Amino acid sequence: MKQQTLTLVAKVRDEAKLRAVLGEIARTRVAVGIKEQPAFFADPKLGIHFARLVHIPSERRFDAWLALESNFDSDSVDPDRARELHIDDLIRSQPEGMRSLFSCCEGFPKDASLGALGAYCKRQLVAATVTYEGHAARSLARIRLEQHVRDVVLDFVGTRPPKPPLELFGEIRDHVRVQTRKDPRLKGLDLDESPPSSPDPRVRSDKLGAGLFPWVEQGIPTAAKMLPSIPSIVKWNSEDDGYDPGDEQQAWTNVDRESFNDLAASEDHGLQNALTHVVPLKPGVDREGVLRQAHAYIDRMSHEHFADIGCLGGIPTIHFAKWLLIDGGKRLLFFSNYDHSWESYLGDFIDAAALGLNLAWSCTEKYPKTTWLFTGGAKDEEAFKAWGRKYQRPTQVFYSAYPDLSISTINNNTWIRYGLHYEPGTIDLETWFRRLT
Amino acid sequence: MEQPHSRSYTLQLDEIQGLIASGYGDRPAASYALFEVTDVARARKWIARIVPSIQFGGYRRTPRHMPPLLADVCINLAFTYEGFEALQLDQVVLRGFSLPFQEGFSDPHRARRLGDDGPSAPENWTWGGPNNPDVHGMLAVFAGQQDANHADIELPGQVIASQICEENGLRLVKVLQAWPTNRALRKEHFGFRDGISNPRLAGLARQGAVDVIANGEVVLGYPNGYGKMPMSPELPTHLDRRGDLLLPGDDHLAPRRDFGRNGTYLVFWQLAQDVKAFWNYIFRTAEQLPWSRLEREGGERSGREAALWLAAKLMGRWPNGSPVTAYPERSGSIRHQDDNDFRFGSMGDAFGEKCPIGSHIRRTNPRDTALPVPHDPELSGDPKDPTVQQDRIDRANLHRILRRGRPYGAPLDVDFDPETMLAASEALAPDDAERGMHFLCLNANLSRQFEFVRSNWMVNPTFAGLSRDPDPLLGPQRACPFPASDFTLQGYPPRQLRNLPRVVETRGGAYFFLPSRSALQHLGRDL
Numbered sequence: 001m002k003q004q005t006l007t008l009v010a011k012v013r014d015e016a017k018l019r020a021v022l023g024e025i026a027r028t029r030v031a032v033g034i035k036e037q038p039a040f041f042a043d044p045k046l047g048i049h050f051a052r053l054v055h056i057p058s059e060r061r062f063d064a065w066l067a068l069e070s071n072f073d074s075d076s077v078d079p080d081r082a083r084e085l086h087i088d089d090l091i092r093s094q095p096e097g098m099r100s101l102f103s104c105c106e107g108f109p110k111d112a113s114l115g116a117l118g119a120y121c122k123r124q125l126v127a128a129t130v131t132y133e134g135h136a137a138r139s140l141a142r143i144r145l146e147q148h149v150r151d152v153v154l155d156f157v158g159t160r161p162p163k164p165p166l167e168l169f170g171e172i173r174d175h176v177r178v179q180t181r182k183d184p185r186l187k188g189l190d191l192d193e194s195p196p197s198s199p200d201p202r203v204r205s206d207k208l209g210a211g212l213f214p215w216v217e218q219g220i221p222t223a224a225k226m227l228p229s230i231p232s233i234v235k236w237n238s239e240d241d242g243y244d245p246g247d248e249q250q251a252w253t254n255v256d257r258e259s260f261n262d263l264a265a266s267e268d269h270g271l272q273n274a275l276t277h278v279v280p281l282k283p284g285v286d287r288e289g290v291l292r293q294a295h296a297y298i299d300r301m302s303h304e305h306f307a308d309i310g311c312l313g314g315i316p317t318i319h320f321a322k323w324l325l326i327d328g329g330k331r332l333l334f335f336s337n338y339d340h341s342w343e344s345y346l347g348d349f350i351d352a353a354a355l356g357l358n359l360a361w362s363c364t365e366k367y368p369k370t371t372w373l374f375t376g377g378a379k380d381e382e383a384f385k386a387w388g389r390k391y392q393r394p395t396q397v398f399y400s401a402y403p404d405l406s407i408s409t410i411n412n413n414t415w416i417r418y419g420l421h422y423e424p425g426t427i428d429l430e431t432w433f434r435r436l437t
Numbered sequence: 438m439e440q441p442h443s444r445s446y447t448l449q450l451d452e453i454q455g456l457i458a459s460g461y462g463d464r465p466a467a468s469y470a471l472f473e474v475t476d477v478a479r480a481r482k483w484i485a486r487i488v489p490s491i492q493f494g495g496y497r498r499t500p501r502h503m504p505p506l507l508a509d510v511c512i513n514l515a516f517t518y519e520g521f522e523a524l525q526l527d528q529v530v531l532r533g534f535s536l537p538f539q540e541g542f543s544d545p546h547r548a549r550r551l552g553d554d555g556p557s558a559p560e561n562w563t564w565g566g567p568n569n570p571d572v573h574g575m576l577a578v579f580a581g582q583q584d585a586n587h588a589d590i591e592l593p594g595q596v597i598a599s600q601i602c603e604e605n606g607l608r609l610v611k612v613l614q615a616w617p618t619n620r621a622l623r624k625e626h627f628g629f630r631d632g633i634s635n636p637r638l639a640g641l642a643r644q645g646a647v648d649v650i651a652n653g654e655v656v657l658g659y660p661n662g663y664g665k666m667p668m669s670p671e672l673p674t675h676l677d678r679r680g681d682l683l684l685p686g687d688d689h690l691a692p693r694r695d696f697g698r699n700g701t702y703l704v705f706w707q708l709a710q711d712v713k714a715f716w717n718y719i720f721r722t723a724e725q726l727p728w729s730r731l732e733r734e735g736g737e738r739s740g741r742e743a744a745l746w747l748a749a750k751l752m753g754r755w756p757n758g759s760p761v762t763a764y765p766e767r768s769g770s771i772r773h774q775d776d777n778d779f780r781f782g783s784m785g786d787a788f789g790e791k792c793p794i795g796s797h798i799r800r801t802n803p804r805d806t807a808l809p810v811p812h813d814p815e816l817s818g819d820p821k822d823p824t825v826q827q828d829r830i831d832r833a834n835l836h837r838i839l840r841r842g843r844p845y846g847a848p849l850d851v852d853f854d855p856e857t858m859l860a861a862s863e864a865l866a867p868d869d870a871e872r873g874m875h876f877l878c879l880n881a882n883l884s885r886q887f888e889f890v891r892s893n894w895m896v897n898p899t900f901a902g903l904s905r906d907p908d909p910l911l912g913p914q915r916a917c918p919f920p921a922s923d924f925t926l927q928g929y930p931p932r933q934l935r936n937l938p939r940v941v942e943t944r945g946g947a948y949f950f951l952p953s954r955s956a957l958q959h960l961g962r963d964l
Contacts, residue, residue: 264546434812
């Protein structure tokens with residue numbers, strides 16, 4: 001089982017109809033865990049962690065788009081094959097819904113067969129410039145199992161009198177073993193087997209202790225490829241102007257205010273939120289090329305370094321994120337599924353990851369003024385937040401398979417479960433007991 | 438983190454309203470008049486007349502007994518966004534206020550995020566909500582000397598009656614009267630000493646003071662914790678015809694004048710406290726805990742002792758204020774009641790074994806708690822490392838607020854003894870007047886400070902690596918992000934409480950702006 005991601009982006013023909021279809025899908029909900037979620041993505045066979053449907057409205061010189069994003073478990077390790085199978089599964093699960101959605105889009109086949117719909121959807125697949133997974137290797141079933149293991153352990157330990165840790169740890173393992181035979185929600189757990197091989201705590205420790213080395217190592221090829229663009233970058237460095245939140249605020253129209261209200265309405269219904277952000281690239285030759293190079297660097301860091309840590313560039317609250325170019329490379333689309341409020345997420349961006357964000361976005365319109373594309377920028381707190389909000393778009397349909405689990409909780413549960421696989425005396429029990437919180 | 442430059446240390450005290458400079462602890466009686474503007478011309482004239490009576494911050498330049506002294510009656514004046522609209526403040530200025538202020542405290546999406554649902558939902562508020570009359574402004578009046586006598590308590594009401602009237606173009610919406618402060622105890626209604634952990638503004642802090650934040654974290658016109666000037670409502674220079682907003686040394690030719698400078702956003706949040714539900718839960722739970730007798734030192738603790746211990750763990754301080762981190766098993770002496778000079782990491786409490794991670798004081802000011810996951814030092818940093826501690830404090834300090842709250846309603850026991858209060862609450866008539874807190878706080882950035890503390894630190898059940906633990910006072914059983922009601926006592930072995938009740942409900946609230954002297958003068962001009 002491997003986590004995969006897909007994004008379909010289709011040009012919209014009938015925006016009014018699309019909005020009606022999205023409204024209907026958003027309203028049709030079923031209970032998933034402790035919260036109601038859109039039924040559209042809830043079929044367990046789909047294996048979806050997070051998914052969304054977004055209408056990116058037409059504006060200025062840009063067309064309207066429909067985006068479908070899904071982060072899902074797949075038996076297929078080949079990403080392309082996994083996406084095709086997932087599209088087939090989506091159509092099997094929601095034939096009418098998928099048809100209504102994409103019938104609002106250009107090029108929708110007149111032939112109404114499901115096969116034709118599948119072929120159409122596969123043509124709308126768009127490759128991301130960067131992807132990130134915060135808990136790679138953990139399937140939905142495993143995330144739920146490990147949460148339940150945590151609960152079983154805490155319920156048990158909470159009623160036991162204090163004993164030497166080794167003794168108590170032994171009792172806990174015995175208890176979990178007994179429960180494993182009785183409790184169907186512990187199916188698949190076998191403490192006498194080795195724990196899963198991924199994530200590997202030693203690899204994580206090494207990467208967390210690696211300092212700047214990986215940044216430099218992964219950056220060298222990018223720096224080399226950017227050399228021809230240096231004259232452009234020098235020019236931008238003196239010419240680019242930034243974002244003045246005061247002036248922008250003065251220019252707010254009623255449409256802007258409605259957009260802010262729609263955004264707020266779409267947020268904070270569960271522990272996680274969806275960020276959908278779409279911004280044009282700055283005009284001029286070279287922008288797209290430089291952006292692609294910067295993104296290739298971030299993508300390498302994401303997969304080679306941060307995925308093992310459960311934290312993207314210092315931000316420990318992202319489940320999935322991706323960037324991709326639309327409108328023939330003229331606009332940059334960003335999707336993320338993050339824990340807690342927008343304010344805390346943007347705060348983490350600024351406090352922990354400004355440099356990476358500057359690289360990701362400094363070639364886009366009105367981005368707060370950077371120096372050499374990577375310093376400054378997001379460090380201007382109020383300008384960065386206002387810029388982020390200006391180009392954010394509401395996510396009409398957002399699905400989370402575990403609306404009560406943060407990345408921190410998911411990771412912590414994994415380490416609790418790993419500990420149980422070891423014989424008493426072979427792990428640091430003080431650290432293990434601290435994780436029971 | 439950038440150091441605020443030197444200008445940040447020179448607060449223009451004569452410009453800032455006195456409530457920024459202190460909570461007027463020496464003025465034990467307080468009333469807050471919520472009012473509506475009914476006649477803009479008269480209201481503006483009234484503002485011009487009342488400016489000389491308003492207490493500004495100049496008294497903080499000198500020691501308490503040297504002039505300029507605090508007035509016998511301290512008056513402060515603040516307006517909501519609707520209030521500024523009613524006063525026909527220029528559109529450019531109106532558009533320059535932050536979005537949360539423009540939207541207001543009772544905005545439904547804000548309420549959901551902050552945990553104001555069910556009985557706390559804005560539609561159930563007694564003021565400030567969608568079913569209540571508009572609130573345009575607030576006149577806060579403080580009076581009395583040391584401990585308040587009867588006349589002192591009446592005084593603020595008399596001032597309000599003389600000012601908020603039709604003649605002045607104002608209509609009284611509601612008067613909220615505080616319960617006179619007992620300076621010696623300074624307790625809120627659950628019986629805990631309150632107002633201890635309040636940051637000091639750099640411009641008002643004594644040499645060597647701890648817990649200092651940049652002026653711009655509270656007062657507009659000064660660099661904030663990021664070393665940047667906070668956004669502030671400005672207006673084109675030609676609209677400031679009389680030069681009201683010009684201070685000595687200002688650039689006369691600048692294209693814009695700063696209306697917000699030396700002002701701040703003021704949150705008024707009225708909280709009803711269910712003392713009976715709180716102590717009932719504590720006494721019942723302390724009794725039922727199967728392990729409580731086994732592991733407390735000496736093995737035996739009476740119900741009362743166990744209950745106080747449990748309540749202190751939920752709160753993070755003992756009823757007298759002494760911090761649980763320093764006194765994990767028994768209350769510290771009265772000498773330690775105002776102890777605010779501590780870190781968790783350096784006192785061996787990085788993992789919540791003394792002061793639980795989810796306790797009220799720890800999540801409203803995490804200090805050096807290694808967020809996001811204290812028990813994962815590889816990710817969050819070694820909690821014993823002073824550099825890590827300082828970095829965590831710096832980041833936590835980007836979310837601080839200046840609290841200026843006072844309790845309202847009669848205490849159930851003058852000494853705030855839990856058993857006496859519980860017994861008294863059992864005997865209360867069903868129509869007994871409620872009691873609670875007029876929570877007032879000041880900050881320069883509502884969403885990064887006040888709202889962040891509530892949504893990310895208090896309501897969020899996954900704060901600091903927890904799983905289902907909301908703030909034990911203000912977070913249990915809120916629909917968003919998801920209903921949670923556990924409380925974990927970290928330690929070996931960890932213990933969990935379940936089914937925490939809702940014990941605090943929002944009764945009303947509004948976002949105000951507390952303008953500077955210059956801005957009030959500007960508002961006092963004829964249109």
